[in-house]
Amino acid sequence: MVVKKEKKLSRFVVGKGKKLVLVSLAGLIWIQPVVSLEWFGGYTSTAQAAADQTLKSSEEMITSGAKLVKYQYKTTRSGKQVTVLADVIEVDLSNPYVQLNVMTGKGGQVTTRQSVEGMAKENGAVAAVNGDFFATTGMGVAMGGAVSQGTVVTTPAQLEGMYAFAVKTNGTPIIDRFAFGGTVIAEDGSTFPLTGINQESYKTEPAQAYSHVNNMFIYTSAWKSLERPTASATTPTEVLVQGGIIQQISIKAPIPSAVPADGYILRAHGMAADFIAAHMVVGQRVDASYQLSSLTTGEEINPADLQTMIGGHTLLVDQGKVSAFTRSTTGISGGSPVARTALGYSQDGKTAYIITAEKNSNSSGMTLKELQNFMTSIGVWKGLTLDGGGSTTMVTRPLAETTAGLTFTTSNGSAGQRAVVNGLGVFTTAPQGTLKGLVVSGTQSLLIGQTASYTLKGYDNYYNPMDTSGIQTTWKSDNGNVTWTGDSFKAVKAGTSQITAISGDAKTSMKVNVLGGSDLKSLTSGTTFASLESGTSVSVPVTAELKNGNKVDVPAESLKWEFTGMKASVADGVLTVQSVNKGAKVAYATPKYDGFSGTPIVLSASAEQSWENFENVTYPISFTGLPAETKGTATVAQGTGSHENSKVLKLDYDFTSGTGNRFAYAQINGTTGKGIPEGSTAMSIDVLGDSGLNWLRAEFEDADGKSVYVDLTRMVDFSEWKTFNMDLTAAGLKQPAKLKRLYLVNLEDGQDERSLTGSVSFDNVKFTAPSTEVDSSFPSVTVQMTVGQRSMSVDGKKQSLEVAPLLKGGTTYVPIKYVLDSFGGAASWDNVAKKITVTRGSVVLELTVGKTSFLLNGSPEKATVAPIIVGGRTLVPLRLVSEQLGIDVKWEKITKSITLKS
Numbered sequence: 001m002v003v004k005k006e007k008k009l010s011r012f013v014v015g016k017g018k019k020l021v022l023v024s025l026a027g028l029i030w031i032q033p034v035v036s037l038e039w040f041g042g043y044t045s046t047a048q049a050a051a052d053q054t055l056k057s058s059e060e061m062i063t064s065g066a067k068l069v070k071y072q073y074k075t076t077r078s079g080k081q082v083t084v085l086a087d088v089i090e091v092d093l094s095n096p097y098v099q100l101n102v103m104t105g106k107g108g109q110v111t112t113r114q115s116v117e118g119m120a121k122e123n124g125a126v127a128a129v130n131g132d133f134f135a136t137t138g139m140g141v142a143m144g145g146a147v148s149q150g151t152v153v154t155t156p157a158q159l160e161g162m163y164a165f166a167v168k169t170n171g172t173p174i175i176d177r178f179a180f181g182g183t184v185i186a187e188d189g190s191t192f193p194l195t196g197i198n199q200e201s202y203k204t205e206p207a208q209a210y211s212h213v214n215n216m217f218i219y220t221s222a223w224k225s226l227e228r229p230t231a232s233a234t235t236p237t238e239v240l241v242q243g244g245i246i247q248q249i250s251i252k253a254p255i256p257s258a259v260p261a262d263g264y265i266l267r268a269h270g271m272a273a274d275f276i277a278a279h280m281v282v283g284q285r286v287d288a289s290y291q292l293s294s295l296t297t298g299e300e301i302n303p304a305d306l307q308t309m310i311g312g313h314t315l316l317v318d319q320g321k322v323s324a325f326t327r328s329t330t331g332i333s334g335g336s337p338v339a340r341t342a343l344g345y346s347q348d349g350k351t352a353y354i355i356t357a358e359k360n361s362n363s364s365g366m367t368l369k370e371l372q373n374f375m376t377s378i379g380v381w382k383g384l385t386l387d388g389g390g391s392t393t394m395v396t397r398p399l400a401e402t403t404a405g406l407t408f409t410t411s412n413g414s415a416g417q418r419a420v421v422n423g424l425g426v427f428t429t430a431p432q433g434t435l436k437g438l439v440v441s442g443t444q445s446l447l448i449g450q451t452a453s454y455t456l457k458g459y460d461n462y463y464n465p466m467d468t469s470g471i472q473t474t475w476k477s478d479n480g481n482v483t484w485t486g487d488s489f490k491a492v493k494a495g496t497s498q499i500t501a502i503s504g505d506a507k508t509s510m511k512v513n514v515l516g517g518s519d520l521k522s523l524t525s526g527t528t529f530a531s532l533e534s535g536t537s538v539s540v541p542v543t544a545e546l547k548n549g550n551k552v553d554v555p556a557e558s559l560k561w562e563f564t565g566m567k568a569s570v571a572d573g574v575l576t577v578q579s580v581n582k583g584a585k586v587a588y589a590t591p592k593y594d595g596f597s598g599t600p601i602v603l604s605a606s607a608e609q610s611w612e613n614f615e616n617v618t619y620p621i622s623f624t625g626l627p628a629e630t631k632g633t634a635t636v637a638q639g640t641g642s643h644e645n646s647k648v649l650k651l652d653y654d655f656t657s658g659t660g661n662r663f664a665y666a667q668i669n670g671t672t673g674k675g676i677p678e679g680s681t682a683m684s685i686d687v688l689g690d691s692g693l694n695w696l697r698a699e700f701e702d703a704d705g706k707s708v709y710v711d712l713t714r715m716v717d718f719s720e721w722k723t724f725n726m727d728l729t730a731a732g733l734k735q736p737a738k739l740k741r742l743y744l745v746n747l748e749d750g751q752d753e754r755s756l757t758g759s760v761s762f763d764n765v766k767f768t769a770p771s772t773e774v775d776s777s778f779p780s781v782t783v784q785m786t787v788g789q790r791s792m793s794v795d796g797k798k799q800s801l802e803v804a805p806l807l808k809g810g811t812t813y814v815p816i817k818y819v820l821d822s823f824g825g826a827a828s829w830d831n832v833a834k835k836i837t838v839t840r841g842s843v844v845l846e847l848t849v850g851k852t853s854f855l856l857n858g859s860p861e862k863a864t865v866a867p868i869i870v871g872g873r874t875l876v877p878l879r880l881v882s883e884q885l886g887i888d889v890k891w892e893k894i895t896k897s898i899t900l901k902s
Contacts, residue, residue: 052374054377054378055072055074060399062126064095064097064461065428066126070085082364084358084374085358087356087358089127090351097430098428099308100167100426101123101424101427103125103423104421110142112224113140116394119425128395128404128425129356130386130393131422139229141200142154143157143311146422147303149307150303150306152290155199155290156180157199158179158207161177162177162326163175163312164178165309165310166308167352168305179293180291181290181293184266184286186275190275195215196211197218201232215270218264218265219264220265221258221264224258226257227254235252237253237272242260244287245284247282249276254267312384312385313386315384316384317376321376322373335367335369337364337367338411339388340385341385342383345381346381354426356393359411371385390412393418395407400438430464431462432466433460433461435466436459436460438501438503439456439508440454440509441456441457442454444512446491446513447491447514447544448492449555450557479498480493481514493514494514494517496513497514498511515546518594520546522545523545523592524542524598525543525598527575529678534579534580536603538729539732539734540574559592561590561592563587566579588839588844600844602770602844604770604842605771607771611767614636615646615647619668621669624667630653630655630663633650636650641720649666650759650761651759651761654757659748666742666762667741673738673741676700676736677769681727683728683767684726684768685724685763685764687761688719688762689718689720691716691717691719692754694715694754696713696744702737710733728767739765742762778902779823781901782901785897787804788806790802805878806870812878812898813868814876819882819885825838825840835849836848843857844856848866849874850866887900887901
């Protein structure tokens with residue numbers, strides 16, 4: 001059958017009235033040249049397949065006709081049993097309210113890429129997976145053919161063994177190899193073969209011929225790139241067609257513009273270009289016809305009869321059995337356990353299976369042979385593989401939610417989702433139904449003292465989200481771990497509760513876990529140091545790391561605080577020093593949660609610290625300007641005037657070009673910036689002005705990577721050296737922070753009143769911050785101990801010990817209490833966490849029994865040995881503690897004696 005196609009915009013409705021716009025004949029292909037093919041048998045031994053186990057772990061409806069089923073697949077590798085997590089979307093192809101459709105890049109255009117989640121949200125899909133293979137260094141084009149609602153999106157390339165998945169408009173699934181054939185018809189009746197639509201350059205198989213040599217292609221407005229295509233090794237002749245009429249012919253040169261929405265471009269080379277020169281004239285009509293055909297049966301297929309098609313790679317399952325691979329799997333790591341994506345359908349043709357195998361911290365991925373066995377175990381009759389590895393992504397819409405989100409963590413981990421060229425989406429066309437069920441939505445973990453609100457969401461009889469705002473709801477908890485306050489739940493004590501929402505005869509519940517101190521691994525504040533002065537206020541955000549590795553921000557109401565060396569209070573996450581104890585040079589604020597003690601914040605007297613005088617700068621300083629026409633320099637130069645004997649940072653600027661607000665930046669340490677003293681409360685800087693009346697500012701980057709701007713002066717109305725002092729606490733600068741830039745702003749408003757050229761200089765940048773090297777007048781003493789003896793001498797005076805120093809495995813352990821009693825400092829014991837916290841001056845050391853990892857002023861460190869418990873007493877490695885606390889240690893091997901000095 002030959003199908004005549006009108007070149008026009010085609011639309012179809014998906015989901016809740018959302019539209020996906022596709023241009024007819026939109027599609028393209030990019031293939032890495034294949035030098036040779038290897039054919040592998042894909043059969044797995046019956047014994048191995050029998051040893052594998054497939055266990056269903058859960059299932060949940062996504063929409064009418066589609067559900068998510070989760071599996072555990074157990075197999076043996078290298079003599080060890082492994083478990084792989086697999087996720088399968090089962091789609092009922094006979095259900096009139098669900099459809100499958102290919103999604104392409106951004107805006108439905110090829111040569112673009114987008115994450116699967118992004119495509120799903122853009123097109124209104126309730127579920128989706130990544131689709132066809134593509135070259136990661138290419139233009140962003142799928143390798144196989146694709147059809148969307150009867151419109152050809154991409155045409156299959158001439159490659160061997162590449163299969164595609166399709167669904168007819170009557171719901172019948174197909175997995176087959178397809179070919180494309182077409183004809184371009186000139187007004188004089190002459191014809192020329194059409195090789196493809198929107199294809200990228202590649203080498204055909206098995207001929208290894210260049211795809212665009214002597215051939216003709218069509219490119220539509222769905223081709224985003226201005227190059228049609230790159231690296232084709234051919235010079236094009238191009239013809240612009242609009243409304244079926246030739247508008248422009250460019251011989252042996254591309255048309256330098258994008259394809260218009262109401263037209264297409266014929267792209268030709270060699271004999272095809274000669275055909276155009278001989279048979280086409282501007283103003284004449286030109287037509288095109290094309291069809292798809294099965295390479296196994298020869299049957300011609302009308303694209304209008306297809307609901308969708310998406311390209312894949314090798315066949316995996318046929319007739320319900322493991323199939324031989326239809327092309328080499330070396331390039332897709334067939335023998336390695338990686339993340340995988342696959343498609344298949346059931347023997348009766350009523351169910352489509354959209355399959356992923358996870359590769360993350362919880363799952364080890366699958367080899368292709370394992371994937372074949374898994375597919376046959378869940379009822380796949382015929383199936384093929386889609387792109388895998390880092391591309392494998394599935395998104396699904398949870399019951400009662402409005403959008404689809406990640407079903408599992410991709411193998412990219414923290415890098416998130418890979419941008420891919422296309423995906424297969426699941427769409428619902430169901431009307432609004434009647435309320436079927438309710439779902440409680442909200443956090444499932446709470447901290448003691450924390451309050452949380454929960455919402456009730458509903459879904460209709462088509463399993464689509466439904467508005468429940470008018471439903472009257474009663475809430476309750478099954479125990480006292482959480483209590484209902486009238487508008488939210490409050491966590492009272494550690495443990496698990498079940499909260500229940502009741503509306504009429506309907507009710508639904510959720511398990512909520514209240515975390516206790518025993519669930520915590522560490523508790524640290526974002527502020528490590530602060531100024532020990534009456535009236536000091538500093539933000540103290542606290543983060544808890546759980547034993548499962550997760551980190552949570554601890555609400556202020558969940559914490560209690562312990563203060564030493566001062567009277568203070570914490571309200572709404574802000575620590576305020578009310579008074580300093582007499583003689584105290586150091587104070588500590590320790591966050592506590594359910595008996596778990598966190599890392600103390602060290603407060604000490606503040607002092608002004610020189611940060612940069614530009615005498616010995618070892619990092620780059622550079623100039624940048626906005627807009628781009630802004631010129632200038634930023635250099636370290638010899639000072640002038642009262643600073644003639646020192647070096648300064650000189651910023652020259654030229655705002656004479658460009659429009660709007662203009663900026664001249666002196667970049668500190670490239671784009672990185674330079675860290676300022678932690679706990680800084682003020683900044684001072686010397687500035688040599690030029691009376692240019694411009695605005696002078698400093699830009700910081702805070703602990704969250706956000707820019708914080710501090711004004712030095714709103715108007716440079718002076719020409720001498722002047723010192724400016726800035727209050728950093730008022731700026732809300734979250735620390736640790738960096739100073740990134742010093743700069744001038746020339747505002748557009750009133751620009752004629754300010755200098756457009758000039759120079760300012762900076763010197764003596766200082767910060768007021770708490771000292772991290774506190775002299776607490778600790779005693780200068782000499783202490784002697786001997787391994788095995790329950791006594792010690794302090795400056796020659798003998799004292800008894802409750803427990804003797806111990807030599808174990810070449811390490812000397814001592815009761816830290818006696819060291820601190822002699823040299824100053826304190827120690828506290830957390831019996832829940834089996835943790836000892838040692839404080840001496842500005843040093844806070846946290847050690848945990850049995851663990852070599854420890855915290856030094858909140859920063860993780862590693863030791864070679866861990867604290868131990870002997871006779872009910874905690875002993876710590878002597879050298880580790882003493883060296884961190886600034887105490888000298890001398891060991892006499894013969895006498896097994898220890899001498900400590902400070």
